[in-house]
Amino acid sequence: MDSSNGSADILAKHLKASGVAVGWTDVAAYGYEVGQYDAPALGADGPPLAFVYDRSASHSRRQLGMRLEGCRHYADRMGWVVVGGWFDLGEHAMSIQRPQLDALITTMRAQADECEVLCLVHTWERLTANPSHRLLLQQRITAAGGQTVTTFDAPGRTAARIAATRRNP
Template sequence: MDTKASSSQGAGACNENIRIGPARPVPPLAFIYDRSTTRSHNLLDLRLTGCQNYAARWGWEVVGTWVDLGDHALEARRPQFGELIHAMRTQADRRKVICLVHNWGRLAQDGEVRSRLQRRVAEAGGCTATTFDESDERRRAVLSGVGCW
């Protein structure tokens, strides 16, 4: 008895509409951060536009922009950065999440403070990247076992 289905029985026509292949990768979520102590926002606006363009170039979905201004930009406790971390944490279990800054100095000029802020991002399930193609993804994953990839 022949158990093979022939195409004349309609099996081929049924399968023509089913496309099986690799799933389209879900793009990472970008959480843009900056800080500014000056009243003029010209440079801030340029940096934020640069972050938007960088995320678009890589196909990342921008969730939003968080900016600490004035004294908050210099303090260890930064309200907008805290809000960014909270928002990032809510998405980290579903998608890759990235805190995107123009350069490392936008987090902090002081290396110790910058490391603390990067650690908070890693603890929220993400990594930090700059528009200069720098990322702490590999370093975080190796040193702490925490990372977004």
């Protein structure tokens, strides 16, 4: 994210106004910044944890902020706790190398034994536009103990699917 035009500050201010703690990390090797929220520790009896993922190849962060806001509202409506946001930006948004998705999966795996974990994306295209590649990414999330859901999933259908696949302690 280009800090010279204030886009990082604008996105952080927008997310903080929505009640999301934001910490920005400079990833000099990739030439952009990524954001990650602080994850609370919850037990098995708590609500599902939503790990928000998005990607953006453009320099505009306005749409990214709107999609993240949509994810937060959807999670609130479903009774889920948003524990973090992982964003692959720039070149990584379009490549098979997704360092922030890798970090999300690692964090998700660590929480999966404690409670239900979900990778929440605004739409399926936020993972990738390629259906075959999307299935591979979803398999990685499933292997980490999570499920992938979108804000366009029907709430009743999503709740039923999550309940049907919930692991027994």
